[in-house]
Amino acid sequence: MNFELTKEQTMIKKMVRDFAQEVIQPRAIEIDKEAKFPVDIFEQMGELGLLGIPFSEKYGGSGGDTISYALAVEEIGRVCGSTGLSYAAAVSLGASPIYYFGTEAQKEEFLMPLAEGKALGSFGLTEPNAGSDASGTKTTAVEDGDDYIINGEKCFITNASFAKTIIATAVTGKNDKGKNIISAIIVPTDTKGVKITSNYDKMGVRGSDTAEIVLDHVRVPKKNLLGDPQKGFNQFLYTLDGGRISIGALGLGIAQASLDKALAYAKERTQFGKPISSFQAIQFKLADMSMEVELARNMVHKAAWLKDNNKPFSKEAAYGKLYATETAFRSANQAIQIHGGYGYMREYEVERYLRDAKLLEIGEGTSEIQRMVIARQLGC
Amino acid sequence: MNIYVLLKKTFDTEEKIAVSGGVIEDDGAEFIINPYDEYAVEEAINQRDAHGGEVTVVTVGDEDSEKQLRTALAMGADKAVLINTEDDLEDGDQFTTAKVLEAFFADKEADLILAGNVAIDEASGQVGPRLASSLGISYVTTVTSLKIDGETVNIEKDVEGDVEIIETSLPLLVTCQQGLNDPRYPSLPGIMKAKKKPLEELEIDDLDLDEDDVEAKTRTTDIFLPPEKEAGRVLEGDVQDQVKELISLLKNEAKVL
Ligand SMILES: Cc1cc2nc3c(=O)[nH]c(=O)nc-3n(C[C@H](O)[C@H](O)[C@H](O)COP(=O)(O)OP(=O)(O)OC[C@H]3O[C@@H](n4cnc5c(N)ncnc54)[C@H](O)[C@@H]3O)c2cc1C
Numbered sequence A: 001m002n003f004e005l006t007k008e009q010t011m012i013k014k015m016v017r018d019f020a021q022e023v024i025q026p027r028a029i030e031i032d033k034e035a036k037f038p039v040d041i042f043e044q045m046g047e048l049g050l051l052g053i054p055f056s057e058k059y060g061g062s063g064g065d066t067i068s069y070a071l072a073v074e075e076i077g078r079v080c081g082s083t084g085l086s087y088a089a090a091v092s093l094g095a096s097p098i099y100y101f102g103t104e105a106q107k108e109e110f111l112m113p114l115a116e117g118k119a120l121g122s123f124g125l126t127e128p129n130a131g132s133d134a135s136g137t138k139t140t141a142v143e144d145g146d147d148y149i150i151n152g153e154k155c156f157i158t159n160a161s162f163a164k165t166i167i168a169t170a171v172t173g174k175n176d177k178g179k180n181i182i183s184a185i186i187v188p189t190d191t192k193g194v195k196i197t198s199n200y201d202k203m204g205v206r207g208s209d210t211a212e213i214v215l216d217h218v219r220v221p222k223k224n225l226l227g228d229p230q231k232g233f234n235q236f237l238y239t240l241d242g243g244r245i246s247i248g249a250l251g252l253g254i255a256q257a258s259l260d261k262a263l264a265y266a267k268e269r270t271q272f273g274k275p276i277s278s279f280q281a282i283q284f285k286l287a288d289m290s291m292e293v294e295l296a297r298n299m300v301h302k303a304a305w306l307k308d309n310n311k312p313f314s315k316e317a318a319y320g321k322l323y324a325t326e327t328a329f330r331s332a333n334q335a336i337q338i339h340g341g342y343g344y345m346r347e348y349e350v351e352r353y354l355r356d357a358k359l360l361e362i363g364e365g366t367s368e369i370q371r372m373v374i375a376r377q378l379g380c
Numbered sequence B: 001m002n003i004y005v006l007l008k009k010t011f012d013t014e015e016k017i018a019v020s021g022g023v024i025e026d027d028g029a030e031f032i033i034n035p036y037d038e039y040a041v042e043e044a045i046n047q048r049d050a051h052g053g054e055v056t057v058v059t060v061g062d063e064d065s066e067k068q069l070r071t072a073l074a075m076g077a078d079k080a081v082l083i084n085t086e087d088d089l090e091d092g093d094q095f096t097t098a099k100v101l102e103a104f105f106a107d108k109e110a111d112l113i114l115a116g117n118v119a120i121d122e123a124s125g126q127v128g129p130r131l132a133s134s135l136g137i138s139y140v141t142t143v144t145s146l147k148i149d150g151e152t153v154n155i156e157k158d159v160e161g162d163v164e165i166i167e168t169s170l171p172l173l174v175t176c177q178q179g180l181n182d183p184r185y186p187s188l189p190g191i192m193k194a195k196k197k198p199l200e201e202l203e204i205d206d207l208d209l210d211e212d213d214v215e216a217k218t219r220t221t222d223i224f225l226p227p228e229k230e231a232g233r234v235l236e237g238d239v240q241d242q243v244k245e246l247i248s249l250l251k252n253e254a255k256v257l
């Protein structure tokens, strides 16, 4: 057993923390309020190599591991949930599937610009009538000579308005048992027939772009099919498992921020002639928050470690996502409570933490879906 | 060009610092590269990129200083040297550090040595100038601009908010002031590459020095935190009276008038 970070991991954490503190934090309130995607911040993150952490240098990545990536997501999430979500989605959903399942040619054409931070990628799975249940996918991809013609509609897709490519899931046929085969296809966003609009007025993660996509007779070459034509579904299960580690890390960041703010405020705020941190009712809240943050961190890091060591991590990723995101919501809620009336105000930021944290209990598999994944692993 | 940077590990004064029994508690303190030395590292990298050569970062410190050296390597320095005095020296001072560095530089051909203006922990600003004078080279402190053309060096130096313009020549030691540049963040590829860059570790033995040669010239008798800031006072009443009261307080209580 060794709970210590390596020198590189420590350095990465420190660098991302400094960057987040100095560059993102001063703009976090504005990003939320204006609901404006901070393109320039992503350019800087790209230059620092953050968008390529878990990918090898061969494909323009930084050659880091999943733990380093989780540390980076946590540090960014600690100051800005919107930036954190778009970051996690770009790496885990937009780029990872190509890294894991792409052909050499696909990696060179589509992964390189993402890993080098020169472009963003999206993953389009959710549809108006297929959310938790991906098997309800209605989008179709029909073969036509050397191409697929894709028709359908996607909703709630992170980063799509700013993406160079979307990995879209679509029904490509039926298997022996007559069930739909769902595959993933790389769709460049400048292809004719791709219409992307982002009109959602969101509760939280307001600065993260979320878009609706209409695919109307979109023609892409067959070589853009990602991975095994028969096993599309299992591939994106693996993708989502990996993505869960990053959403867990994001929850961890928000939970840590909630604790930091609440603790600092409790020590400063005086009522009844004493700092409110001297009241046991407040102390117990802080004690619980601090414990839960640490437990969430251990779980997220363990899942990342399992992935880095090529061990099964599906159950642990679900534990980590579920526990860290629910911890984020609880911690943010308590942070507001500890701030009293001030906590309800935007300026104090903790109310934003709560709104941002709520998304994490929904995106990349709801809390209920996490519990189903865990129960399935238990053999239920 | 042979460029050297003098770098010190110091605690982060923006984090909480605890003092007990006249010493700063190491546990819980966060350690960083002395912020002024970050300007030195950044400048060294820029000068190397403009004129060619190699950047070597040197620190006199302990085993943990490796972290700060690796960060400088991740920013883009080429080599690092850790002169580890942990086992040999108890309490060094600026004399000690300058003496150790003098021995280190004895067989080096340095064209340019960059240091921070001060270290934020002890803030003496002495190590750079002491080293330069024992090496017999020119030095300029608190530089905010450094332009090198052949052997000629044009410098802007901060003098308490004013600018002094200086022309000098290599070899040279400068100490770096805020405003000189904007230190970069170490990039991810930089961090991964830093692992493979050379980091040499020396002890004072390797520099043919004895403990006695570098014994501190000063003695620290006590360390304490500044008194806690008390809550401000808001004067009330008629503006005329407030002004009178303020002047009286400044005279009699604060004794600044
Ligand atoms: C801001 C944001 C960003 C997003 N980004 C992306 C993205 O980049 N790409 C993408 O593909 N999708 C994205 N999504 C979509 C997200 O993944 C879905 O919203 C999520 O999977 C839930 O699907 P749904 O909204 O259709 O809810 P539903 O599936 O309709 O679920 C409604 C409720 O029913 C529960 N439920 C459903 N089935 C069961 C069951 N069998 N047992 C018990 N309870 C059940 C759910 O847990 C939930 O509480 C994003 C969503 C948001 C809000």
Ligand SMILES: Cc1cc2nc3c(=O)[nH]c(=O)nc-3n(C[C@H](O)[C@H](O)[C@H](O)COP(=O)(O)OP(=O)(O)OC[C@H]3O[C@@H](n4cnc5c(N)ncnc54)[C@H](O)[C@@H]3O)c2cc1C
Pocket (backbone or CB within 6 Å): A269, A271, A272, A276, A279, A280, A281, A282, A337, A338, A339, A340, A341, A342, A344
């Ligand atoms: C939208 C809004 C509308 C409002 N409208 C009105 C209004 O119309 N009129 C009005 O007068 N006020 C109003 N308020 C103020 C509101 O009543 C106060 O915010 C509330 O009483 C809490 O006080 P506080 O914000 O100063 O928090 P604090 O009193 O500083 O409390 C901070 C935290 O410490 C806890 N705490 C404090 N003392 C103790 C203790 N002894 N033991 C344990 N825990 C303790 C609190 O429960 C809280 O969790 C409003 C506030 C808001 C946000």
